[in-house]
Amino acid sequence: MSLKRIDLLICCGSGCISAGALKIKERFHEVLQEKNLANEINIIETGCMGPCDYGPVMVIYPEGTFYKAVSPDDVEEIVNEHFIKGRPVARLMLQDEENTFSTQKEVPFYQKQVKVALANCGYIDPESMDEYIATGGYEALGTVLTTMSPQETIDLIKKSGLRGRGGGGFPTHIKWQMVHDNASDEKYVICNGDEGDPGAFMDRSLLEGDPHRILEGMMIAAYAIGANAGFLYIRAEYPLAIKRIKLAIAQAKEVGLMGQNVFGTKFCFDAEVRTGAGAFVCGEETALIHSIEGSRGNPTPKPPYPALQGLWGKPTIVNNVETFGNIPTIFLKGAEWFASMGTETSKGTKVFALTGDIKNTGLVEVPMGITLRELIFDVGGGMTGGHKFKAVQLGGPSGGCLTVEHLDVPVDYESLKERGAMMGSGGVIVMNDTKCMVNIAKFFMDFCVDESCGKCSPCRIGLKQMLDILERITSGHGKEGDIEELQRLGEAVNKLSLCGLGQSAPNPVLSTIRYFREEYEAHIRDKSCATKVCLDLMHFDIDKSRCIGCSLCARKCPVTCITGSREDKYTIHQLDCVKCGNCQDVCPVKAVSRIPGMHPEVITKREAEAKSGNHHDE
Amino acid sequence: MKTLADLKKIREKAQEEMKLRGGNTRIKIVVGMGTSGIAMGAREVMKTFLEEIANRNLTDVLVTQTGEKGLSSMEPVVDLIEEGKPKVTYGNMTPEKVKKVVVEHIVNGRTVSDYVVATGN
Ligand SMILES: Cc1cc2nc3c(=O)[nH]c(=O)nc-3n(C[C@H](O)[C@H](O)[C@H](O)COP(=O)(O)O)c2cc1C
Ligand code: SF4
Ligand code: SF4
Ligand code: SF4
Ligand code: FES
Numbered sequence: 001m002s003l004k005r006i007d008l009l010i011c012c013g014s015g016c017i018s019a020g021a022l023k024i025k026e027r028f029h030e031v032l033q034e035k036n037l038a039n040e041i042n043i044i045e046t047g048c049m050g051p052c053d054y055g056p057v058m059v060i061y062p063e064g065t066f067y068k069a070v071s072p073d074d075v076e077e078i079v080n081e082h083f084i085k086g087r088p089v090a091r092l093m094l095q096d097e098e099n100t101f102s103t104q105k106e107v108p109f110y111q112k113q114v115k116v117a118l119a120n121c122g123y124i125d126p127e128s129m130d131e132y133i134a135t136g137g138y139e140a141l142g143t144v145l146t147t148m149s150p151q152e153t154i155d156l157i158k159k160s161g162l163r164g165r166g167g168g169g170f171p172t173h174i175k176w177q178m179v180h181d182n183a184s185d186e187k188y189v190i191c192n193g194d195e196g197d198p199g200a201f202m203d204r205s206l207l208e209g210d211p212h213r214i215l216e217g218m219m220i221a222a223y224a225i226g227a228n229a230g231f232l233y234i235r236a237e238y239p240l241a242i243k244r245i246k247l248a249i250a251q252a253k254e255v256g257l258m259g260q261n262v263f264g265t266k267f268c269f270d271a272e273v274r275t276g277a278g279a280f281v282c283g284e285e286t287a288l289i290h291s292i293e294g295s296r297g298n299p300t301p302k303p304p305y306p307a308l309q310g311l312w313g314k315p316t317i318v319n320n321v322e323t324f325g326n327i328p329t330i331f332l333k334g335a336e337w338f339a340s341m342g343t344e345t346s347k348g349t350k351v352f353a354l355t356g357d358i359k360n361t362g363l364v365e366v367p368m369g370i371t372l373r374e375l376i377f378d379v380g381g382g383m384t385g386g387h388k389f390k391a392v393q394l395g396g397p398s399g400g401c402l403t404v405e406h407l408d409v410p411v412d413y414e415s416l417k418e419r420g421a422m423m424g425s426g427g428v429i430v431m432n433d434t435k436c437m438v439n440i441a442k443f444f445m446d447f448c449v450d451e452s453c454g455k456c457s458p459c460r461i462g463l464k465q466m467l468d469i470l471e472r473i474t475s476g477h478g479k480e481g482d483i484e485e486l487q488r489l490g491e492a493v494n495k496l497s498l499c500g501l502g503q504s505a506p507n508p509v510l511s512t513i514r515y516f517r518e519e520y521e522a523h524i525r526d527k528s529c530a531t532k533v534c535l536d537l538m539h540f541d542i543d544k545s546r547c548i549g550c551s552l553c554a555r556k557c558p559v560t561c562i563t564g565s566r567e568d569k570y571t572i573h574q575l576d577c578v579k580c581g582n583c584q585d586v587c588p589v590k591a592v593s594r595i596p597g598m599h600p601e602v603i604t605k606r607e608a609e610a611k612s613g614n615h616h617d618e
Numbered sequence: 619m620k621t622l623a624d625l626k627k628i629r630e631k632a633q634e635e636m637k638l639r640g641g642n643t644r645i646k647i648v649v650g651m652g653t654s655g656i657a658m659g660a661r662e663v664m665k666t667f668l669e670e671i672a673n674r675n676l677t678d679v680l681v682t683q684t685g686e687k688g689l690s691s692m693e694p695v696v697d698l699i700e701e702g703k704p705k706v707t708y709g710n711m712t713p714e715k716v717k718k719v720v721v722e723h724i725v726n727g728r729t730v731s732d733y734v735v736a737t738g739n
Contacts, residue, residue, distance in 0.1 A: 084656070
């Protein structure tokens with residue numbers, strides 16, 4: 001037995017690693033060696049603890065002390081004060097205006113969260129199978145294999161109400177039942193860990209932070225449908241996730257939790273990792289299956305559904321990482337327990353990657369049915385820098401934007417869909433009032449045009465046309481009818497595209513038109529971007545009553561379009577300005593400001609050009 | 619591993635290794651480790667607790683430390699905190715006394731009144 005008296009859990013999720021967690025871990029090893037404390041203190045590397053923005057973070061047990069933004073220079077103090085003298089270091093604790101939060105439990109970020117899939121993430125050593133087992137790991141698998149029939153297993157999932165967490169929200173039991181009922185000599189289970197949405201890191205964190213949970217979920221699924229082989233499709237950009245899953249597979253095989261006759265039953269299972277090249281469309285299930293088969297990762301029409309004809313033509317289920325992550329706990333705690341969380345149609349919890357203009361960006365898990373307001377303002381801590389909330393984008397490039405008026409909408413599949421957004425796989429981007437919604441729509445459209453596989457023309461051509469219109473609008477060449485044209489194209493692409501990428505790609509545009517139409521109109525009619533994000537639809541101006549004639553701006557202007565003198569003050573020649581912003585940055589008296597709207601001189605010039613046919617209309 | 623009972627065995631052992639993070643603690647030992655406590659041998663006292671607990675395989679006992687306790691004339695000072703019972707504070711501790719406290723108080727549940735310097739919350 002060990003003499004350990006402290007468990008030091010250092011978050012080594014990707015956020016904290018990029019903030020320097022590994023250096024801190026090394027430094028702890030050094031200092032503990034020096035002070036002869038190495039045998040009293042366990043250093044444990046965990047997966048993401050959640051509040052990535054405050055990284056590197058760590059939790060120290062038995063007290064559960066939570067430290068944020070730790071630097072290598074803090075290590076010696078933590079050891080001397082906290083570990084030796086028992087005086088936690090208050091300046092490293094999370095604080096707000098009034099309170100210091102000394103333990104992880106007190107930190108407001110965690111308070112409305114309910115961790116099911118993420119229960120162990122940030123709490124156990126993901127490379128230790130024993131720690132997973134200590135939390136109840138593989139108990140569900142053992143119970144299912146030795147006491148339940150495959151049909152009973154599916155029935156329990158049905159009762160829990162679990163729906164797919166990969167975006168679509170398809171009821172998990174229906175898929176399983178289809179494959180179960182479809183007799184075949186071979187069947188497959190696939191875990192979808194492609195996660196191509198920009199800004200998403202839910203599945204990665206789960207795979208990195210609690211890999212055995214995903215394997216256990218897959219094996220329960222395999223037993224239920226009658227499969228004995230599985231694949232985990234993980235993008236190559238996630239090397240740590242790949243390494244951890246491979247290690248977990250090896251560990252499970254070594255003790256017989258995977259392989260032949262698991263728990264002394266007839267059930268045999270083998271899992272393999274396949275790495276994806278990182279195309280967004282490869283996350284689509286038919287494309288993913290082709291990619292595993294070794295051909296190009298292009299989608300094919302459904303039907304046939306993978307449940308009937310999937311991998312190598314055999315019945316196959318494809319489920320998302322988080323979907324599998326929920327399964328062991330559903331069996332341990334019961335379907336009723338799971339179904340007691342959430343709303344009528346959406347049960348359990350959902351993991352979100354919160355990003356954008358909020359205080360607590362990071363990884364969270366909340367009960368379904370929580371309102372957007374609670375998610376953004378309580379869990380997310382509200383907006384940064386005193387800015388106002390403007391919009392929230394859910395579901396990444398396939399999803400939509402919601403606004404202030406939707407803050408009390410409960411987060412569930414149907415409520416979001418009704419309002420033109422979607423649950424998606426869990427990417428949440430919160431935006432403040434400095435963001436231009438037309439520009440946001442353009443960003444996602446740009447992404448989808450890049451990621452379109454080009455196989456079907458509605459998506460390949462239609463999305464490009466939509467992007468062209470958006471570019472026109474944001475560069476000041478928008479014209480009457482553009483909004484209607486975007487809507488017409490969007491609906492066509494949605495109806496006619498072959499796969500979900502094309503079908504959902506118009507969503508960001510359609511939802512921003514629905515809720516921010518006046519912004520599109522101001523861009524088109526008034527040639528004005530109120531947020532001053534679209535450079536063609538704003539201008540820089542010098543306030544002569546403030547200008548002291550120092551000439552700094554004129555000297556820093558890359559195109560020398562500022563002239564003047566100490567007496568006359570300085571002026572910008574608008575036609576030549578390239579909007580680099582240098583003048584504003586260097587002015588010592590803040591005489592330069594950004595003004596919404598294209599400058600009248602530029603408007604006149606463009607109109608003249610258009611008349612003389614000089615302008616190439618795209 | 620062939621049965622749920624095998625899994626349970628591994629689980630129990632693993633839970634033991636993770637007990638610092640878990641909640642199933644019966645007795646918490648808090649050693650005062652202020653400057654004067656350390657000068658008077660608090661580290662030795664804590665080490666002895668850790669060793670004795672390990673030797674006796676006491677899985678539900680936790681050792682932690684705290685700063686100055688304001689009882690500097692009686693350092694090293696140790697609190698034993700048990701769920702539902704008044705806190706017992708022992709003073710002037712030595713490794714020898716620690717061994718006795720472990721056997722008497724922690725194993726057999728009898729306070730060693732000779733060493734007690736305070737009780738209550
Ligand atoms: C363009 C596109 C990308 C997708 N990317 C993912 C992904 O990264 N991860 C995922 O689980 N599902 C993704 N899906 C959904 C999958 O096709 C599939 O529905 C899902 O993996 C099913 O799992 P679930 O029922 O557990 O949600 C994507 C779909 C489309 C159309
Ligand atoms: S909708 Fe787009 S991504 Fe999907 S098959 Fe067609 S071209 Fe490819
Ligand atoms: S924004 Fe740049 S180009 Fe325009 S006036 Fe200022 S310094 Fe010159
Ligand atoms: S830097 Fe500011 S104060 Fe100086 S000349 Fe330019 S506008 Fe005037
Ligand atoms: S990576 Fe450390 S909190 Fe997310």
